[in-house]
Amino acid sequence: MIYDSLKNVDRYLGVHPGLKAGFDFLRNYPIAQLKDGKHIIEEPRLFALGMATEGKGKEKAVLETHRNYIDIQYTVSGSDYIGWADASRCTPDDAGYDPEKDVAFYSTPPEFWITAPAGCFAIFFSHDAHAPLGADDYIHKVVVKVMENWNP
DSSP: OEEEEGGGGGGGTTSOTTHHHHHHHHHHSOGGGOOSEEEEEETTTEEEEEEEEEOOOTTTOOOEEOSSEEEEEEEEESEEEEEEEEGGGOOBOTTOOBTTTTBEEBSSOOSEEEEEETTEEEEEOTTEEEEOOOOSSEEEEEEEEEETTOOO
């Protein structure tokens, strides 16, 4: 997991070749105007999910992982709480991994929570179990999905 402010994003561009394209989208698109739903940026390697919603609260936020996509979770307005745990220490729920949605959920509680106010992002890799939308209030966020196996 990487957590920082969007103003410091250049520090992380060398971590994965697809992060630059994901952060270019966040820096250059009028994100505050992004509607709810899926927005194709570069099929199938890069897309964004816009969401303006009430948070679930920490008690209802559930850990999840993805195998095919890295998440860049960016808070546009409000403040999100995102739980984290090392996926190797988590207990999968009964449904298991859903390859169509690229998600697995866990019954384990997060090991810790980060506060992600407006202008901040968190990057979650396949080994990072994360529980988004832990906020109790209304938030606007964008999740940029970057294909793990990015080929230039």
